[in-house]
Amino acid sequence: xxxxxxxxxxxxxxxxxxxxxxxxxxxxxxxxxxxxxxxxxxxxxxxxxxxxxxxxxxxxxxxxxxxxxxxxxxxxxxxxxxxxxxxxxxxxxxxxxxxxxxxxxxxxxxxxxxxxxxxxxxxxxxxxxxxxxxxxxxxxxxxxxxxxxxxxxxxxxxxxxxxxxxxxxxxxxxxxxxxxxxxxxxxxxxxxxxxxxxxxxxxxxxxxxxxxxxxxxxxxxxxxxxxxxxxxxxxxxxxxxxxxxxxxxxxxxxxxxxxxxxxxxxxxxxxxxxxxxxxxxxxxxxxxxxxxxxxxxxxxxxxxxxxxxxxxxxxxxxxxxxxxxxxxxxxx
Amino acid sequence: xxxxxxxxxxxxxxxxxxxxxxxxxxxxxxxxxxxxxxxxxxxxxxxxxxxxxxxxxxxxxxxxxxxxxxxxxxxxxxxxxxxxxxxxxxxxxxxxxxxxxxxxxxxxxxxxxxxxxxxxxxxxxxxxxxxxxxxxxxxxxxxxxxxxxxxxxxxxxxxxxxxxxxxxxxxxxxxxxxxxxxxxxxxxxxxxxxxxxxxxxxxxxxxxxxxxxxxxxxxxxxxxxxxxxxxxxxxxxxxxxx
Ligand SMILES: Nc1ncnc2c1ncn2[C@@H]1O[C@H](COP(=O)(O)OP(=O)(O)OP(=O)(O)O)[C@@H](O)[C@H]1O
Ligand SMILES: [Mg+2]
Numbered sequence: 001x002x003x004x005x006x007x008x009x010x011x012x013x014x015x016x017x018x019x020x021x022x023x024x025x026x027x028x029x030x031x032x033x034x035x036x037x038x039x040x041x042x043x044x045x046x047x048x049x050x051x052x053x054x055x056x057x058x059x060x061x062x063x064x065x066x067x068x069x070x071x072x073x074x075x076x077x078x079x080x081x082x083x084x085x086x087x088x089x090x091x092x093x094x095x096x097x098x099x100x101x102x103x104x105x106x107x108x109x110x111x112x113x114x115x116x117x118x119x120x121x122x123x124x125x126x127x128x129x130x131x132x133x134x135x136x137x138x139x140x141x142x143x144x145x146x147x148x149x150x151x152x153x154x155x156x157x158x159x160x161x162x163x164x165x166x167x168x169x170x171x172x173x174x175x176x177x178x179x180x181x182x183x184x185x186x187x188x189x190x191x192x193x194x195x196x197x198x199x200x201x202x203x204x205x206x207x208x209x210x211x212x213x214x215x216x217x218x219x220x221x222x223x224x225x226x227x228x229x230x231x232x233x234x235x236x237x238x239x240x241x242x243x244x245x246x247x248x249x250x251x252x253x254x255x256x257x258x259x260x261x262x263x264x265x266x267x268x269x270x271x272x273x274x275x276x277x278x279x280x281x282x283x284x285x286x287x288x289x290x291x292x293x294x295x296x297x298x299x300x301x302x303x304x305x306x307x308x309x310x311x312x313x314x315x316x317x318x319x320x321x322x323x324x325x326x327x328x329x330x331x332x
Numbered sequence: 333x334x335x336x337x338x339x340x341x342x343x344x345x346x347x348x349x350x351x352x353x354x355x356x357x358x359x360x361x362x363x364x365x366x367x368x369x370x371x372x373x374x375x376x377x378x379x380x381x382x383x384x385x386x387x388x389x390x391x392x393x394x395x396x397x398x399x400x401x402x403x404x405x406x407x408x409x410x411x412x413x414x415x416x417x418x419x420x421x422x423x424x425x426x427x428x429x430x431x432x433x434x435x436x437x438x439x440x441x442x443x444x445x446x447x448x449x450x451x452x453x454x455x456x457x458x459x460x461x462x463x464x465x466x467x468x469x470x471x472x473x474x475x476x477x478x479x480x481x482x483x484x485x486x487x488x489x490x491x492x493x494x495x496x497x498x499x500x501x502x503x504x505x506x507x508x509x510x511x512x513x514x515x516x517x518x519x520x521x522x523x524x525x526x527x528x529x530x531x532x533x534x535x536x537x538x539x540x541x542x543x544x545x546x547x548x549x550x551x552x553x554x555x556x557x558x559x560x561x562x563x564x565x566x567x568x569x570x571x572x573x574x
Contacts, residue, residue, distance in 0.1 A: 210432055214425045221423035224385055226411035226439030 018326035022290055029298040039179035041297040047185035049293025050192025051254060053286050055247030056270040056277075057199060058240030064280020064329060065216050065236045068128055068138060072146030073270065074263025075153070076241045079119065080112035080248025081258040082153055085162045087111055101167035108249050116245025117238040119149075124237045146263075154260045161259040164252055188250055195243065196286045203282065212236060272311050276318045278325025287326055288318075336399070338363040338489055338520055339384065344393035346376075346383045346544075353379045355544040356393065361489065364518040366511075366534050368525060368552055371541035372567055377524045378420050380541065381493050384522075385417050386410045398488060412439060414488035418495065420524075422478040426467030430458055433466050433477055438485035451480040454510045472503035479510070489520045496527040508533055528566070532556045540565045 030038045059073045087108040127145050131137040166184060173182040203209035215222040215229045222229045251266065252258045273292055277284030295314050300307040318326060337360035346354035354376050361367045371377050382388045384395060386407040395403045402410050411417070425433055434451075437443055452459040455476040461469060466477055475495055482490060495511070496504045508530050514521065515534055525531045531538070535552030548555070548565050555561060 207435065210428065210435060214428060214432075214436055217425050217427050218423060220387055220407070221419070221425070222436070223407040224387070224411055224417045224419070224423065225436055226408050227436070228406075228408045 015327070018284075018287065018322065021326070022287060022294070025291065025294055025298070029294070029302075032298075032302055036178040037301065039177060040181065041301055042294065043179075043181050043185055043189070045294035045297035046290060047182075047188045047254075047293070048296065049290035050188050051247065051250050052266075052269060052273050052293060053192050053289035054195060054250055055244060055266060056273045056289060057195065057282065057285050058243035058247075059270055060274045060277065060280055060282065060285045061199070061243075062237055062240040063274070064282075065212060066128075066233050068237075069135075069142070070128075070240070071139060071142040071267075072123065072149055073241075073244055074267035075146040075149030076116050076120065076244035076263070077248040077251065077266065077270075078150060078153055078260060078263035079116055080245030081252035081262045082157045082162075082248075083112040083115050083245065084108040084249040084252050085157070085164050085258045088164060098169035101169035104167065105170070105249075105253070109246055112245035112249045113242040116248075117242035120238040120241025121234065123149075123241065124234055128237065150260055150263065157258075157260070159260060161257050163257050164255075166253055166256060170253070184254065188254065191250065192286075192289075195246070196282070199282050208232075269311060272315050276315055276325055278322075278328035280329045281325065281327045284325055284327035335362065337361055338398060339522065340396045341380070341384070342394045342396075344380070344383060344390045344395060346379055346388050347391045348379070348388060353544050354383065354390075357383075357541070357544070358546055359539055361520065361522050362537070363488075363520050365536040366515050366521045366523060368523055368531050368535035368538040369541060370525070370531060370538060370566060373526075375541040376544040377541055378493055379544070381417070381419075381491055381522070381524060384410075384491065385415065408439070414486075416482035416485070416487040416490045418478045418482050418490075418492040420493040420497065422474050424466040424469075424474050424477050424481070427465065429463055429465055430461050430469070430477055431463060433481055434484060437481045440485075443484050447484055447486075451484050454513060455480050472499050472507070475499060475503075475507060476510075479507070483514065483519075489522065490514070491522045493524045494526060495523075496525060496530055504530060528556075528562070 026042060029041070033041075055077050058076070059070060062068050062070050062073075084105075087104065091104050091107070123145060127141050128138070131141050170184045170187065173180055173185075175181070201209075203212065211222065211227055212232055215227070215232050219229045222232075248262065251262060255262075269292070273288045274285060276291065277286070277288035292311060292314060296307065296310050299310045306313075322328075339359075339361040341357050341359040344354055344357040344359075345352070357376075357380055359367075359369070359380070369377050369380065379388060383390050384397075386402070386405055386409075390403050393403070394401060397410070397413055397415065400413065402413065417423075425436070428436075434443065434448065457473055458476055458480055461473060466474065469477060479492065479495065482492075492511075495507055499507065504527060511521070511523075511530075511534055521534075523531075523534060525534075532552060538548070538550060538552045538555050539546050540548040540555075542565070548561075555565075
């Protein structure tokens with residue numbers, strides 16, 4: 001009777017096998033190369049994975065909780081990239097010390113989150129809400145909205161790539177056991193972990209998260225209990241687009257420049273991550289991001305000619321093994 | 333004599349898509365009583381309840397609750413006026429634990445412990461299953477959870493759709509007993525029920541639906557005595573059901 005009743009987010013028993021894939025890949029790679037090369041590649045791969053996770057987590061959340069595949073997601077990543085460029089232009093961080101540089105980065109992250117979340121709310125109100133429950137129109141309208149978003153960013157910031165030199169404090173690195181480890185990569189890993197943990201806790205340890213999980217399962221009943229599910233979903237949408245913008249900040253600082261195509265360039269990767277992880281799954285998204293980051297680095301080092309096909313090959317292998325992704329809808 | 337009912341439907345029509353399901357339902361639910369809504373399968377009972385909750389929109393007619401017109405209100409706003417709803421499929425959150433289901437019983441916040449104790453006294457099995465996922469409960473346990481969650485928070489009206497559906501006789505008896513307890517506490521209840529024995533044990537008033545209209549209205553005791561009328565209205569009699 002309840003048309004919105006759905007597959008619950010959590011399915012009692014957990015499947016432990018997918019969690020073993022990551023360590024297995026790392027051990028295999030270690031067997032195939034010297035330790036120092038392995039360490040460098042692993043840290044770099046985990047960093048790329050964490051960046052992917054930051055860019056992708058919002059997409060999987062919005063899909064898992066609202067059943068909306070937001071094809072404009074890449075536009076919000078680009079938005080974050082331009083925001084960090086604007087913040088750096090306004091507050092040159094190169095002069096000051098490490099604390100000043102970190103402060104400016106923190107400010108850029110906060111500004112991106114506010115801009116991404118705020119624009120997400122507008123986007124939801126103007127576009128998403130009109131096409132609720134109509135998947136085909138949803139695809140068309142989010143693709144169109146993404147194009148408009150990208151064009152608006154070009155109008156605001158120009159079509160030329162903007163150089164975004166990383167502040168001194170975020171450059172360089174150190175040598176551990178004969179391997180070079182970049183400082184910025186460690187920071188990205190830390191940020192990814194923090195966002196993952198925060199999302200996990202918010203969904204599983206707070207009343208709001210409880211409400212969101214209930215609304216995913218049976219929106220009507222949540223409303224019949226007196227809760228305004230629509231507000232919940234709006235909040236989730238804004239959180240998802242805010243996270244996309246945060247992902248954009250991190251990517252832009254990593255690449256050292258910003259173009260209006262950033263979002264479009266990585267959206268394919270984001271979709272691969274979300275599909276490998278299991279649509280709607282936060283843990284799956286994290287696992288898949290790390291897997292993709294590591295696999296790309298290992299393959300690029302060991303067999304450079306195969307590097308281009310790594311993402312697709314990984315997706316095929318995972319889907320043949322687990323057709324619904326590694327950790328389908330585990331709720332966290 | 334003419335006291336104002338707590339809930340009143342006047343000439344309510346409901347369309348689901350292009351189907352015209354309710355054809356002018358008039359129904360009054362007086363405070364402190366148990367009102368039964370009976371009728372054959374497909375008569376429109378569930379549709380009437382969903383329309384009250386705003387889960388379907390009434391296309392014509394008016395619905396009043398506690399003096400306010402709620403016809404066009406959104407579901408959460410209707411619930412917040414003090415209506416608890418136990419749907420036909422029970423509406424328990426299968427992926428959440430029993431404890432978590434109870435945490436969502438009251439939109440205002442956490443439940444008062446005394447209230448929870450009272451529910452656990454009525455349905456002790458819920459206390460045993462406190463940490464279990466609701467999806468792992470039996471049908472009867474789920475129904476107890478659904479009703480327990482509905483009565484755990486303070487409400488002015490309790491609406492239940494066919495609580496005995498699919499339950500073993502022993503479970504129905506247990507449920508009936510719990511509902512009798514609510515009746516004795518003067519809880520206002522609107523109850524849809526096919527199990528005539530249960531209806532007879534609980535109902536003060538009765539309304540019978542057919543093809544989206546109310547075709548009979550009266551005291552439950554009178555209908556219980558009139559076997560030919562039961563047969564005509566419901567296609568069954570009390571005797572044949574036992
Ligand atoms: N979602 C729907 N879409 C189309 N028609 C529906 C829908 N829900 C109910 N109906 C139709 O509305 C009519 C009334 O259904 P309703 O569920 O209200 O009956 P009911 O009296 O509750 O029956 P039961 O005793 O079997 O629960 C039925 O003819 C049914 O087919
Ligand atoms: Mg029904």
